[in-house]
Amino acid sequence: MDFTIQSALVPVEQGYETVDVQLIDGRIAAIAPSLEIVGAVVDGRNKLLLPGFVNAHTHSPELWQRGMIPPTPLELWIAELYEFEPLDPEQLYLSALATAVETLLSGGTSVVDHLVMIPGREVESIAAAVRAYREVGIRAFIAPLMQDEPLTASIPSGGVKREHIPYQRSTQESIELLHKAIQEFHRPDEGVVILPAPTGLQLGTDALFEGFVELSDRYTLPLHTHLLETKAQQMLAHEKYGCSAVKHLKELGFLSSRTSLAHCVWLDEADIAILAETQATVVHNPLSNLRLGSGIAPILKYLQAGINVAFGCDGCASSDSQDLLEAIKIGSILHNVTDFDYRHWMTPRKAIEIAAIGGATGLGMADEFGSLTVGKQADLVLYDLKNLSLLPRTDPIGLLVLGRPAQAVDSVWAKGNRLVANGSVTTINVDDLRQQLFDRSQWITNRQSTKIAQVEAHYRSVMNLPEQIKGYS
Template sequence: MSTLIQGATIVAMGGNTGTEPFQGDILIEGDSITKIGKDIPPSPGVEVIDARGKLVMPGLVNAHLHTGEALYKGRYDNLPLELWMLYSYPVLDAEPLGERLIYLRSMLVAMEALKTGTTCFTDDMYESPQQSMAQLGAAVQAYDDVGIRATVSGHVVNKNYLDTVPFAREHVPAALQDEIGKSAPPSTEAYLEFAKEAYTRFHDRSGRIRFMVAPSAPQRCTEDLLLGANELAQQWKVPFHTHIVETKVQGCTGPALYGRSLMRYMHDLGLLHPGVTIAHSIWVSDEDIELMGDAGVSIVHNVISNQKLGAGIAPVRKLLGAGVNVGLGTDGICSNDSANMFDVIKAAGLIHKVTTPEYGRWLNAGEVLNAGTLAGAKTARIEHLTGSIEVGKRADLLFIDMKTSAFTPCNDIRNHLVYCENGSSIEAVMVNGDIVVRDGKLTRVDEAALLEELRQLMPEFLSYHAKVERSNSRLFPYIDEIHKKCALMDIGVNRLGTDDAYGTRQ
């Protein structure tokens, strides 16, 4: 099937035009863009879309999210990460969730994402107490059904929880330590075999679904698992996706457990390279940033989640200056409470303006849009497939009505996209050449029926989860002590203050 988009205002995010808007046509054949120009004549049988008065741009890329949190959306507030995780990633008494609930949970996020302009996301999918192939398959099926492009992980933790949090062995009572120790994490061998089977089953399904390896964080995984996962990622050309120094507690973790920063620890293991994508990277030193830039890693800036959890502000200008690729993500659908990437784009455009009086260092709208599209695709190692409008790339596109209040009056379109638009002007969404949203409605699934089915299952789930919360609340006072202890420690980095052009100010 061929489609010709005529008379659009195009923001390509790639090629010679970059973020500069221009008028033109786009020819799509099958799943890919085959021609971009002006006055392209329609061939017989081609579907013509009149895009006069419309903005056509690449679909947004959510480079880091956890759909597993969707069932806790709107449930928690005013908790820092380590305390919040006791409930959203329970240590004690978690039971495996059923496949249908996981399917609906994944669908909930994917439907919101598509309707608000995200055509591609990276789901760093974690299950308590550990992931099964059937659970992973349920999420993959949801993404296949709804029509989104997704990179889905086998997220893994293979160390005892108490050995992943600094000073936990000193603060947590012995009885609780013994109880936690009864849950055996997966072995390195078991995880690598799981990853190989998942890759065989799910990778490149429908031309849209990819599998990646995702060791949770260097302090949460054994050295042999980190190295084994990296070997698979390199072999398969998929991301090695992990989390590093999201919080001050994690900033204290490297020195406490390894006698060096977590980034230096990764470097010393040979685990900083262009195939590595790191979520957060807030509490990084200048030395860390130099290591990251020299290695050519990617990071995902999860600006809203980082604010809600009080984690801090990532030094994005310094990271970009060092040569680090920076994408944007929502992070979890409980630490953000939404899958809307336009919210993230606006927050990223705003927050760095308060980090320094040197306004020449503030992020501009073009940089933010790049982070939300092409740079995000690079974090998933699929920048050759998506993230920009270029010949040969997949047709992952947004059709935006420019006659809405968000674009009236119309000045700099890039500023309108970053600061004015929230997804409500989207008329259609295309993924892989197929229209998956038209006039605000999903074309491949019955959204109302799926939401109603999920609502029917929630009372039973919340009854179970309330018991899990009560069990894990026993850890709260001890992790709270660790949080307060780390808050007072000097690790030579301050990401709760502001960065000026000459370094860090308290």
């Protein structure tokens, strides 16, 4: 179906202009004042049209643990996360639906889902997420989350010899599983892309990374992984490789212009130079980094070094919403406290660029979407500027990025398909989704972690934290 959006505000180099935009055969056919009407008319008056954003890193199944785990560092948080029962495929389908809906309603048209799978039912797990994203119509980059080392191996040893139980799935099985997922689900023309995406060096052997790079080369697929999210991971890399994780990733051939790296909190100057040289993308997940106390990623340094940056929400167990506008806001203003020279600070327009074309670039698809450019695919979002949260009228992008828009998305198109109209998702029944999420869960009234105690003493010792600390009352 074709559309003509009439009289929408769009950003131009000097301010804003009011234009019409034709969407024909899924692409942006023309942007100019007073265009001929093609297809359905959409009233763009008092609305702002922007390219759709990319939710460049999340884990949709964590929706089921939203709000549940108290703030603790990643290494303890993940021990608690592993306590939850494996989901069933229907739950994975529902959490992918909700992730898609929240992403759409906060300006996103693409999602990179570093997908937690049900042990032994991995293909079904991927199928459930693919089905959800296809139904909603959002552009989906599915990155099956795979490791070949056990969780206990992800904490530095600190020189103490520790035995680890081997991981449940072998390296070769993981590579075969990824290959199968590519053959079965990778349909880039239909908006579904499979990404080789090891969990991270802290949980993967070199053989796993090399096998995934080989599949990425063979099928021209973007690569994705976690990188140096915590100080503990920085220490671990030096224990394992005698060099930084970034240097090791480069040696494994993992870094290129189609590689995106979630977090990147603990990089030094030499690491930054490697990312700049290899043209890899940093995915900034500011809210998760704060909630887990991982640190503040040096995003202004990355931008100054010419590194491409994108924004992600991360999974709901560590960043308890998929509201991209929140990640964009905090991911832009957070860095002002890291550099006294305000001339380096991120402007609201720069933040929008990072969220849209930065995300597309990290997936090797900057030519296809991510900007208001004639010929690109129509991944577009129309914001209602008469929403109370965006009033009074001042600078529309300033309001959108620095304010706290509440239900301000009026319409969304991905690949030219309209997925949201008048603020409501048109492709699925969101009330049904709410009811199902409600029915399949219950209030947690006084949960106590059983597993944290097993790793906490070692973690505190390795991280040089005192054994007993008195908190405030």
